[in-house]
Structure formats: structure tokens, C-alpha cells
Amino acid sequence: MGTEEAEAQDKQKTDSIRDLDMGLGKDTDYPTRPDNSLRIEIDETTASGIYSNLAIVNHSKSEIILDFIQMMPGVQQAKVKSRIILAPIHAKEILSALTQNIENYQKQFGEIK
Numbered sequence: 001m002g003t004e005e006a007e008a009q010d011k012q013k014t015d016s017i018r019d020l021d022m023g024l025g026k027d028t029d030y031p032t033r034p035d036n037s038l039r040i041e042i043d044e045t046t047a048s049g050i051y052s053n054l055a056i057v058n059h060s061k062s063e064i065i066l067d068f069i070q071m072m073p074g075v076q077q078a079k080v081k082s083r084i085i086l087a088p089i090h091a092k093e094i095l096s097a098l099t100q101n102i103e104n105y106q107k108q109f110g111e112i113k
Helices: 003-019 044-048 088-109
Strands: 054-059 064-069 080-086
Antiparallel strands (some): 064 080
16 A cells, blocks of 8 residues: 555544544533544553444433444343443434445445445
């Protein structure tokens, strides 16, 4: 991969991160930095992630709940590995970012079937 191609991919990743603004600096009272960026830190345990091959989505009037589950072949029981509770506006922002990232992925690697 050439330098220009690598730089273009880095810019695309950065743009995708910026797309997931989560409303900061828009119509909120959250503090923002002058360039509207947000410094995010992640510890090693969180960075390693949790594998999930099933998600269950529920909602109430005030929140969207995402339960991430790991199913094992042939096993009829599974536990929720992670639960994320979001305000509806944040869920909508994540949906938008996921949609954009799937489009970018398919342009690069082909259609997901």
C-alpha cells in the first residue's frame, strides 16, 4: 500500500470517528474543545473487546438497550456478555455511524452477504 493510500484510509477512519459526535457540541451543555474534538482513552481490558455474534435490542420511552451475546454452536443457553444503555438520540447517532461504516466497508471489501 502506498503512502497516499494509507493517508486516505487514516483520514477515512478519522472522519468516521468524527461522524460519531454523539451530539457533543451541538445542542447540549457538554463541554467541548475549541476544535470540537474529544480525547478518548481506553484501558487494555476494554480495548481487547468482547466477541458477540448475537445482539438483542429493546427500548423504553427514555432509552435503547443493546444486549450483546456470544452463542456457541450446539449450546441452547447463552449469557449476555455486555449491555449498553443509550439515550435514543445517541442510538440514532450510532446507527448513522454504523450505516456509513458498512457502506465504506462494502466499497473496500465487497458486499456483505
